[in-house]
Amino acid sequence: MHVPDGFLDAPTSVATGVVAAVGIGLALRGARRELDDRTAPLAGLVATFIFATQMLNFPIGAGTSGHLIGGALAAVLVGPATALLCMSVVFLVQCLLFADGGITALGTNIFLMGIVTVVVGWAVFRGLQMVLPQRVSSVPAAAAGAALVSVPVAALAFVGLYAVGGTVDIPLAGLTAAMLSVHALIGLGEAAITFLAVGSIVAVRPDLVYGARRVLATRSLVLRTAGR
Amino acid sequence: MGAPHGHKLHFHGHSWLHRLPAHVKLVALVAFMLTVVATPRDWYPVFAGYFLMLVALVAISHVPPTYLAKRMVVEVPFVVFAALLPFVATGPQVEVLGLSLSEQGLLGAWGLLVKGTLGVLASLLLAATTEPGALLAGLERLRMPPLLVQIMGFMIRYLDVVTDELRRMHVARESRGFSARDPRQWPVIAKSAGVLFIRSYERGERVHLAMLSRGYDGRMPR
Numbered sequence: 064m065h066v067p068d069g070f071l072d073a074p075t076s077v078a079t080g081v082v083a084a085v086g087i088g089l090a091l092r093g094a095r096r097e098l099d100d101r102t103a104p105l106a107g108l109v110a111t112f113i114f115a116t117q118m119l120n121f122p123i124g125a126g127t128s129g130h131l132i133g134g135a136l137a138a139v140l141v142g143p144a145t146a147l148l149c150m151s152v153v154f155l156v157q158c159l160l161f162a163d164g165g166i167t168a169l170g171t172n173i174f175l176m177g178i179v180t181v182v183v184g185w186a187v188f189r190g191l192q193m194v195l196p197q198r199v200s201s202v203p204a205a206a207a208g209a210a211l212v213s214v215p216v217a218a219l220a221f222v223g224l225y226a227v228g229g230t231v232d233i234p235l236a237g238l239t240a241a242m243l244s245v246h247a248l249i250g251l252g253e254a255a256i257t258f259l260a261v262g263s264i265v266a267v268r269p270d271l272v273y274g275a276r277r278v279l280a281t282r283s284l285v286l287r288t289a290g291r
Numbered sequence: 292m293g294a295p296h297g298h299k300l301h302f303h304g305h306s307w308l309h310r311l312p313a314h315v316k317l318v319a320l321v322a323f324m325l326t327v328v329a330t331p332r333d334w335y336p337v338f339a340g341y342f343l344m345l346v347a348l349v350a351i352s353h354v355p356p357t358y359l360a361k362r363m364v365v366e367v368p369f370v371v372f373a374a375l376l377p378f379v380a381t382g383p384q385v386e387v388l389g390l391s392l393s394e395q396g397l398l399g400a401w402g403l404l405v406k407g408t409l410g411v412l413a414s415l416l417l418a419a420t421t422e423p424g425a426l427l428a429g430l431e432r433l434r435m436p437p438l439l440v441q442i443m444g445f446m447i448r449y450l451d452v453v454t455d456e457l458r459r460m461h462v463a464r465e466s467r468g469f470s471a472r473d474p475r476q477w478p479v480i481a482k483s484a485g486v487l488f489i490r491s492y493e494r495g496e497r498v499h500l501a502m503l504s505r506g507y508d509g510r511m512p513r
Contacts, residue, residue, distance in 0.1 A: 065368075067366065067369045067403070067406075067407035067410055067411070068324050068327065068328055068406050068407055068409070068410030068411075069327065069328050069402060069403055069405075069406025069407055069409075069410065070369070070403060070407070072328070072329075073325060073328045073329040076325075076328065087436075087439065088436075091436055091438055091439065094438075100499075100507075100508075100509045101495070101496070101499045102438060102442070103438060103441035103442055103444075103445060103511075104445055104495045104496075104498040104499045104502060105492065105495035105496070105499065106442045106445075107441070107442045107443070107444065107445020107446045107448075107449065107495070108445060108446075108449055108453070108491045108492065108494055108495035108498070109488075109491060109492065109495065110442060110443075110445075110446040111445075111446050111449045111450055111452075111453040111454075111491060112453060112487055112488050112491035112492075114446070114450065114453075114454075115453045115454050115456075115457045115487060115491075116484050116487065116488075118454065118457065119457065119480060119483065119484055120471070121471075121474075121477055121480055122471045122472050122473055122474070122476060123473070123474065128471075131484075140488060148438075148439065148442060149442070151439075152439065152442050152443045152446055153446070155443060156443060156446055156447065156450075158414065159317075159414070159417065159418065159426060160300055160418050160423065160426070160447070161300060161365065161418070162300065162362065162365050162411050162414035162415045162418055163365045165324065165407065165410040165411075165414075166320055166321055166324050166410065166413075166414060167321070167324045167325055167328050167410070230332070230399060230402055230403070231376055231380055231395060231396060231398075231399025231400075231402070231403070232380055232395055232399075233376070233379055233380050234379075237379065255474070255477060255481075256477060256480075256481050256484070258481075259477060259478050259481030259482070259485075260481040260482075260484040260485045260488070261485075262481075262485075263481065263482045263484075263485030263486070264485040264488055264489060267485075267489060268489050271488075271489060271492050
């Protein structure tokens with residue numbers, strides 16, 4: 064859920080806004096490296112994809128459903144810098160055109176669900192890639208790990224922000240426990256769906272997956288002759 | 292988990308508020324909301340003043356109040372959270388209707404509700420009176436980096452195309468007897484997400500080529 068106006072006090076909102084602005088500034092440079100002059104149309108379409116994916120509901124049972132945050136998924140699919148730009152634009156559009164998430168909490172939302180999930184997701188993904196066998200088939204597993212870790216870390220970051228700039232005193236131990244247990248579950252769902260989605264993309268167009276490029280580059284052509 | 296997105300919030304009109312340049316409205320929205328957030332939550336008359344101000348603006352804009360009211364559903368998640376606050380917050384307790392509630396929590400819930408609601412209402416009013424194109428121009432005038440403006444422009448332009456694609460895939464799934472009830476159906480839905488990514492990415496590549504063939508050099512023509 065998006066942080067609304069008035070949830071965190073003004074200094075914290077402004078501080079996260081500055082962090083988000085710096086993060087976007089760095090990502091603007093990085094995205095040029097990942098996509099060169101294709102940045103604008105491709106990042107725009109990927110942002111639209113992320114927005115649409117957040118509308119895709121996954122049934123949990125008993126009539127309830129959830130949806131992806133998509134930070135780790137985006138980082139694996141298009142690279143961390145482009146992913147950060149896409150996530151930021153998604154939150155900006157949701158805030159300005161759909162009134163979802165407060166305008167003063169925009170920096171907070173970009174920081175928590177954009178920067179934290181993308182950076183943590185990408186770091187975990189690269190870490191797992193070094194450990195797992197260098198095969199295309201291990202890309203979805205690494206992506207799942209990234210999604211699994213990124214969600215509870217974002218929840219922890221929220222608790223940290225709340226401890227600094229929360230407007231209501233809630234016992235922090237209780238808040239931490241509640242946020243972590245709920246988001247560990249959400250993380251499991253995010254991991255399962257990220258695994259399945261990345262798996263289906265890698266099976267059809269592995270060349271589109273940024274996180275698979277390193278593995279694809281080392282793959283050599285194997286000739287199999289029939290009948291032998 | 293926000294409420295479903297997917298409908299444009301713009302309400303066509305020609306009021307003074309509609310005609311006001313987008314960058315002025317954006318700056319006003321940010322300034323207004325920062326003031327609201329910084330206002331101590333027990334200054335009750337001041338909040339009444341803020342609310343009356345917004346009501347006056349809604350009246351000027353000729354956007355029907357029911358139109359805005361329907362779209363206030365995006366605030367449901369944090370209303371639920373606010374309703375829980377009096378039960379979990381610490382501090383002195385008060386007795387309300389036989390329930391022992393935290394005084395701090397009640398005040399906090401009030402603060403969250405009133406500030407959040409003012410925020411949603413003000414943002415809805417901006418969305419209702421500003422066309423997406425004007426919003427982009429406004430952001431550009433406010434010195435948002437051009438690349439970010441371009442990305443946002445493409446996102447807004449293809450928002451309906453991609454969400455329609457998602458809806459067609461949904462109709463296709465359902466018409467083949469698929470119904471999503473529990474996690475056993477996740478592989479199918481996740482594959483739809485995968486296909487949507489491939490289609491979106493390839494559309495991006497086609498758009499880029501189309502732009503190059505029309506002389507695109509990294510900057511948008513005016």
